[in-house]
Amino acid sequence: MRIIALSARFTFVLFTLLLVISGCSVNYSFSGVNISEEVETYSVDYFPNRAPLVQAQLSQEFTNALMDKIQGNTSLELSNSGGDVQFSGEITGYAMRPAAITSAETAARNRLTITVRVKYINAMDPDLDFDSSFSRYEEYDATQSLADVENDLILLIVEDLVEDIFNRAFISW
16 A cells, blocks of 8 residues: 555656756757847848958858858848858968978978958847957978868868857857
8 A cells, every 4th residue: 555655656756857847948059059039130241352362262162161050050031131240251371381391491381371350249139249260270291282271171160160150249258
């Protein structure tokens, strides 16, 4: 008899707990994205390459990567222009320089650096607006030509730049 009473109590407690939990709605985000519920759309203008050294595909690669990052990590809808949050700017730097010099005074490693100026406008919360430059680089062995590694380096650098910009715009740590 005692086992039946304990089982009935356990069932009652479990049933009550399930009712309470199902009546509550809490949204957690493991990605850390913090976007106001008022923000529904985003727009990304084409980022022209105004660096002294121009790489032909970089503007399109960067612009697409930024749109893809936002689309894949938020529930915002893409707007052709004038989104609730807006990204615009330009590529201001594309440079290759020696990163490590050998004892024979030749480069052992080279560094490709890309710099992007980004203007971010949040129409719903102008306190979050920014106009900043972001710069990232990747190094490669000097025995390789830039032409042989350039596309792979650009993909890595653009990924890091987009991550930095996304974090600045949408993640509040």
